[in-house]
Amino acid sequence: METKQALTALGALAQETRLDIFRLLVQRGLEGLAAGAIADRLGVPGATLSFHLQQLMHARLIEQRRESRSLIERDHAKSGWPRRIAPSIDAGCHSERIFSIFPEI
Amino acid sequence: MDAQRVVIALGAIAHDHRLAIYRMLVEAGPQGLPAGVLATRLEMPPSTLSFHLRQMLHAGLVTQRRLSRQLIYAADFTTMNGLVSYLTENCCGGAACAPARDPAVAATNVKGRKQRRSA
Numbered sequence: 001m002e003t004k005q006a007l008t009a010l011g012a013l014a015q016e017t018r019l020d021i022f023r024l025l026v027q028r029g030l031e032g033l034a035a036g037a038i039a040d041r042l043g044v045p046g047a048t049l050s051f052h053l054q055q056l057m058h059a060r061l062i063e064q065r066r067e068s069r070s071l072i073e074r075d076h077a078k079s080g081w082p083r084r085i086a087p088s089i090d091a092g093c094h095s096e097r098i099f100s101i102f103p104e105i
Numbered sequence: 106m107d108a109q110r111v112v113i114a115l116g117a118i119a120h121d122h123r124l125a126i127y128r129m130l131v132e133a134g135p136q137g138l139p140a141g142v143l144a145t146r147l148e149m150p151p152s153t154l155s156f157h158l159r160q161m162l163h164a165g166l167v168t169q170r171r172l173s174r175q176l177i178y179a180a181d182f183t184t185m186n187g188l189v190s191y192l193t194e195n196c197c198g199g200a201a202c203a204p205a206r207d208p209a210v211a212a213t214n215v216k217g218r219k220q221r222r223s224a
Contacts, residue, residue, distance in 0.1 A: 007119055013192070014116035016108055022192070029197030 005060065012059035017044060018052045025062055025087050032065070032086025053085060062087055106187035110165065114188055117164035122149065123157045130167060130180040137168075137179025 013019055020042055025033060033041075039049045056062045064085050106114075118124050125147055130137060138146075144154045158178055161167045165184045170177050 003121065003124065007121060007124060010115050010119035010124070014112050014119050016112050019108060019112060019115075023194065026193060027195045027198055029200060 008059045009061055012055050012061060015052070015055075017042070017048070018056055021049070021052055022056060022061060022087075025085060028086070030086055035064075035085055038085060106184075106191050108191075111188060111191050114164045114166055114184060117160050117166055120157070122147075122153070123161055126154070126157055127161065127166060127180065130178060131185070133179070135179055135182065137170075137177045139172075139175045139177050141175065143178065 013022060021038060021044075024038060024041060035046075035049065035053065038044070038053075039046055042049075044052070053062065053064070057064060062085055118127050126143060129143060129146060140151070140154060140158065143149070143158075144151050147154070149157075158167065158169070162169055166181055167178050168181050170179075
C-alpha cells in the first residue's frame, strides 16, 4: 500500500462512527450489508451515514454495489436505500488490507 | 483495546511524519532506536521529531526508555497488535476470507463490473 493511501485509510478510520461502520462490514464479510441495515444497526441517521460511507469509499476501505434484484434490496429501495455496502474487494481480503498498513506483521 | 483508544492511535499515525517514524520503529523491532538516529534517518529536525514522538507516546504507539544520555524509542507492539485485532475481529463472521487479488486482475474486474453495469 502506498503511503498516501495508507494515510487516507488511517485518517478515515480515526473516527468513531466510521470505525463502527468498518468493523460491522468486516464482520459481515464480502456479502456486505444494505445501507439501510447499517443505519438501523448503528442508530446513525441516513445523511450522517452517507457522509461517512463516502469517506470510507474515498479511502477505498469499502465499496458499494447495486443489487436491485434481491428482495432485501427491494425493501431497502422502497425506503430509499437501494445500495449494498461491503468491504473493498479490489484489495482482496480486507484483513490483508489492514495488515498492509502495518509493516512486518 | 476500546474504541476511544483505537481512534486516538489511528489518528496519531494518520500523519505522514508520524507514519514514517512508526514504520521505522516497527522495522527496528523491540530494541528500538535512539531519537538521534531517527532524526538523522528521517532527516527531521530534533524539535519536530520530539513533537511527533510525544503525540505517539500519548497515543500509546511507542515506548520511551533512557540509556545513559540517550532516549530510545520503540514501537509498542501490544498496541499495534491490539489495533489490528480490533479492526479485524471476527472478520467475515469467522468464515474463510476472499484471497488477495493481483492488482491487475482487480483492475480488470472493476472494468468488467462497470461494463456489465452500463450494458
